[in-house]
Amino acid sequence: MLHIYTGNGKGKTTAAVGLAVRAAGAGLRVHFYQMMKDGSSSEIAMLEKLGVTVKAAENCCKFSHEMDDSEKAVVTAEHTAMLAEIMMLLGTGLADLVVIDEFFCALSAKLVDSSIAEAMLNSYNGRTELVLTGRGACSPYTDCADYITEMTPVRHPYDNGVQARKGIEY
Numbered sequence: 001m002l003h004i005y006t007g008n009g010k011g012k013t014t015a016a017v018g019l020a021v022r023a024a025g026a027g028l029r030v031h032f033y034q035m036m037k038d039g040s041s042s043e044i045a046m047l048e049k050l051g052v053t054v055k056a057a058e059n060c061c062k063f064s065h066e067m068d069d070s071e072k073a074v075v076t077a078e079h080t081a082m083l084a085e086i087m088m089l090l091g092t093g094l095a096d097l098v099v100i101d102e103f104f105c106a107l108s109a110k111l112v113d114s115s116i117a118e119a120m121l122n123s124y125n126g127r128t129e130l131v132l133t134g135r136g137a138c139s140p141y142t143d144c145a146d147y148i149t150e151m152t153p154v155r156h157p158y159d160n161g162v163q164a165r166k167g168i169e170y
Contacts, residue, residue: 004137031095031099
């Protein structure tokens with residue numbers, strides 16, 4: 001089944017991590033891909049301790065609007081390699097759960113080839129649980145989704161000048 005966690009509120013990655021922890025606890029084979037993140041988020045070490053295979057865009061050390069063209073090309077290549085690996089996992093059934101964190105952010109920033117992303121979706125057969133996160137979920141992904149959860153901000157400390165805190169927001 002295809003899961004989407006989207007919206008402008010906090011909790012999309014947290015929900016995906018929670019599902020990955022649950023699946024790993026049940027003995028499922030879990031792969032967690034982080035687009036737009038360099039692998040330094042606090043959840044990574046714990047996921048790996050649980051036996052989750054984790055991959056991140058190691059060269060993505062800035063927000064997309066701060067990257068120059070050469071940095072964008074490197075990150076796009078990393079994301080493309082991730083999608084190729086994900087397509088293999090989805091096609092072979094070697095994973096029970098695949099999470100692509102910040103997928104929609106990478107898509108909207110044009111840091112993932114949309115034709116490859118759509119090819120992944122078109123080849124998806126539903127045997128593996130697939131989770132896509134990020135703001136701005138869009139068609140054709142939402143059209144195919146079995147679950148769509150939208151995180152809506154009601155109140156957030158950032159609105160009062162509180163910066164992201166390690167272990168809470170990242």
